[in-house]
Amino acid sequence: MSTTTGTEHGEHEAQLVNLAAFQDPETLLRLGERSRAAAQETENGVADMFTGTVRLDKVDEAADAGTFEQLDDDERAALGLRPIIPETFLDAGVWRQRRAVWLNSAAFHTTRSPVYLWRFITTSALGARVGVRDAWSYLFATEYGELADKVRRKKAGAEHIADLRADRRKEAKSRRREPVTVYALTGCTSYAAALIALGQTWGLVLAFPALIPMFGLLYALGYRELGRRAPDAEFTFFDNAAEADHDGPVTDERITNALRNIKLMTAEQEIRPVGLATRDELGNTTVAFKTPAGLVCKAIKAKAEPFAGALGLSLERIDLTQGETPNDVILWVSAKVPFSEEGPASPLVDAEQWSIWDGVPFGSNRKGIRKVLQLLWSSMLFGGAQGYGKTSAMRVPAAAGALDPMCRMLLADFKGGADWEELEEIAHRVIIGADPASVDEFIELVDELIEEMDTRFAKIRRMPKAERPDMRLTPAMAEAHGMPVLMFLIDEIQEAFGVVLARKDGLKEFGALVEKLARLIRRGRACGLIIVAAAQRPSAKSVPTDFRDVILKRYSVHTVDDTSSDMILGDGQAKRGHTAAGLGRIGVGILAEEAGSEKLQVDMITPQEFEGICARGRALRIAAGTLTGYAASGLLTVSGILAQIRQAFEITGAEELGSADIARVLHKQDPAAGWGQRDGESDKAWSSRIGARLGREIDEALDGSGRTLDRVKVTTLAGTEGRGFRRTDLTLVLGA
Structure with a gap:
């Protein structure tokens, strides 16, 4: 495009040519930056949208004649010194890596x-x-x-x-x-x-x-x-520390040499670092780099073991992650062999109190990242060989539940040893041993939990929708409606299954029990029921898949083979590289979750520390008035009305008794106690009187214990419906 201007005589004075049309965009951008810089250096600048300046109409009256620029927040921040300094000079991790490289180089050259x-x-x-x-x-x-x-x-x-x-x-x-x-x-x-x-x-x-x-x-x-x-030879006075020292810090030069040694790169190729290497407080190093064309992260992962060997490291000390593109690689290197030392002490050891709603601090992975398990919505299965820390690992969620006074603990220890005797001080129900009577009590407890689960869901359904947005128990609901979290620990569950299978109709009873447990796990998690079970080698016979498959979290210590590992962690885990076979270290195992599997080292809680945790848990429950059942039986002298009601159940052999049924038994035992029907007193008045008296005396007997025994709808001895008590409720209150 060109234009001309004319003089007053009609002659052409000049021709204007649009040179910008002949320039490339990069040149135009550079010219624009120069023009704006020149404009800002003038006396008043130019008031336009490009320079961001304001021209004053009366410059002479201004305090400081010149250009006043409108600065945004980022430009104001840039006026400080900190944004000018590169981030690498302020990154503590980068300086830790620098110091490690310098110290290693100094030590290497000193020895040479x-x-x-x-x-x-x-x-x-x-x-x-x-x-x-x-x-x-x-x-x-x-x-x-x-x-x-x-x-x-x-x-x-x-x-x-x-x-x-x-x-x-x-x-x-x-x-x-x-x-x-x-x-x-x-x-x-x-x-x-x-x-x-x-x-x-x-x-x-x-x-x-x-x-x-x-x-x-x-x-x-x-x-x-x-x-x-020797014109073609290279003579160097100092040796290369990166090439000769496999114990030194991992640098880009050392990575390049390793990739060349395993034939993934030629002698002419080299990696290109992305940023600077960093080192965390534990000494673990992270290096990000770009590979040459034709070499992607997936190819390095396929040869991870040779690559680790070329770096002079074991495979478990490195981790390769793909970055934004296939050529972006993030290499993590452990400062030491993971899990080579004892696991750290659990934070629960020193915690005065814990909330099970906050999860369970369980252990650390090889990068030192702590793993917190949320067991409220998924039960957990522990397995593995004896003597490799299975019970110690199971002790961690038990400790979290013990320190929560609003968590009701239930224990079924079919091993019959002394591993859980400390937990008996706070447990609401305790079953010890694998004898037939204990297994029958376990089956009854499962039925009671199913009834409790159905009762809780009925309560939740009756709540306003604003209180139960997703039909799950919340801390507010649990406190307001008396529905504490229930943690049911079952150790060596295969022993109970074995007892059931040995019975005459054992196969049928076994199937029913497995179905009930699976139902508890599937539905109970939404109403605050956590099942934590353990088995040595849960095969299809000893612990059926119908039970194992509904448990979302599983942890396995050392096993003898991949088959045993898959029985605990799930089918196909070994093929995906997650197996507990041959772990051979106490306290280290594989955790399988919905999101994936990884090797973990469980936090340490010694038996002595667990005893202290349970003691604190008992004190917390006494203070909160939540010590109930078996653990509270030592605090309550079973006498008075409670002992008389228990005797009434023993005499009649019934599971449910109406208030009138109890009054008749008590009247026979002691006619002078006033439980009988008075002359001229109607049945309705008598029933109301003795019902009120039972409630009053029960409240007095339980005063200060934090427990209640309410009258509920029952089937009386006469076969009619009425108000009374259940044997199971009385047993829960008395703990015996």
């Missing part, structure tokens, strides 16, 4: 100092010999002698040899008279004289630093001679 000294001496000696040779050749023109030898061999004539000898003497004499030669010889003699004088005056120790320039010159001459002798 004798080698470096020998190289220096030999190279300097070569330089001295070459220097003397070259100086002699120059001062005495020895090249003429070589020409004379060539002439002699060709038999060109004695006169030519004589001429060459004369020329040599003439040239040598001329060279020795040159100013450069004179200055050099004068400097050398002066330097030697100064050294002698310094040594005689101050001693050889102080004279030695003065020799450094001479040795430096000799080394330079020797280095030059080595280059002349």
Whole structure:
């Protein structure tokens, strides 16, 4: 595009050409930046949307004539010093890695100092010999002698040899008279004289630093001679710490050498670091880099073991993660072999109180990242060989539940040992041993929990929708409606299954029990029921898949083979690289969750520490009035009305008794106690009177214990519906 302007006489004065149309975008951008910078340097600037300046109409009246720029928040922040400093100078992790590299390099070169000294001496000696040779050749023109030898061999004539000898003497004499030669010889003699004088005056120790320039010159001459002798060879004075030291920090150079050694990169290729390597407080290093074209992160992962070996590390000490693109690789390197030391103490050991709603701090992975389990919505199964920490691992969620006074603990220990005797001090129900009576009590407890679960869901359904948005128990609902979290610990559950299977109709009873447990796990998690079970080797016979498959979290310690590991963690886990076979270390296992599986080291809780935790849990429950059942039986003397009601159940053998049924039994036992129907008293009035008396005396007996025994709808001995009590409710209250 071009235009012209005209004068008043109609002549063309000039032609305007739009040069911007002929420029590339990059050039236009650069010109625009320059123009804006120039505009901002003028007296008032230009008020437009590009420069962001404001021109004052009355510049002379301004306090400071000049350009006033409108700065946004980012520009204001840039005026400080901190945004000017690169982030790498402020990153503590980067400085930790820098220090590690420097210290390792210093230590490496210190140990190699004798080698470096020998190289220096030999190279300097070569330089001295070459220097003397070259100086002699120059001062005495020895090249003429070589020409004379060539002439002699060709038999060109004695006169030519004589001429060459004369020329040599003439040239040598001329060279020795040159100013450069004179200055050099004068400097050398002066330097030697100064050294002698310094040594005689101050001693050889102080004279030695003065020799450094001479040795430096000799080394330079020797280095030059080595280059002349082998032009294609590389001579380095200092060895490469990254190549020679596999115990040092991982750097980009060391990674490049490792990839070359396993033939994933050629000698000409190298990686390109992305940012700087960082090191965390534990000494673990993270290095991000880009690989050359044709090499992707997936290919390095496929050869992870050779790659780790080339780095001088074990496979479990590295972790490879793909970055934004297939060529972006993030390498994590552990400072030490993961899980080579004892696990850290659990934070529950020193916690005064815990809320099960906050999850269970369970352990740490190989990167030192802590794992917190949320067991409220998924039960858990523990398995593995004896003696590898299965019970210790199971103790961690038990400790979290023990420290929550609003969590009601239920225990079924079919091992029958003393592993859980501390928990008996706070447990609402306790079943010890795998005898038939204990297994029957376990089955009854399962039925009671199913009834409790159905009761809770009925309560939740009756709540306003604002209180139960997703039909799940919440802390507020649990407190307001008396529905504490129930944690049911079952140790060696296969022992109970074995007892059931050995019965006459064991197979049918076994199937029913498994179905009830699976139902509890599937539905109970929404109303606050947690089942934590353990089994050594849960095979399809000892612990059926219908039970295992509904448990979402599983943890396995050492097993003898992949098959045993898959029985605990789930089918196919070993093929995906997650197996507990051959772990061989106490306290280390594989955790399988919905999101994936990984190796963990469980937090340490010793039996003595667990005893202290249970003692704190008991004190918390007594203070909160939530110590109930078995654990509370030692606090309550079973006497008075409660003992009489329990005796009524024993006499009748019934599971449910109406208030009138109890009153009749008590009247027979003691007619003078006033439980009988008075003369002229109607059945309704008598029932109301003895019902009120039962409630009043029960409340007095339970006063201060934190427990209640309410009248509920029951089937009386006469077969009609009425208000009364259940044997199971009384047992829960009394704990026996």
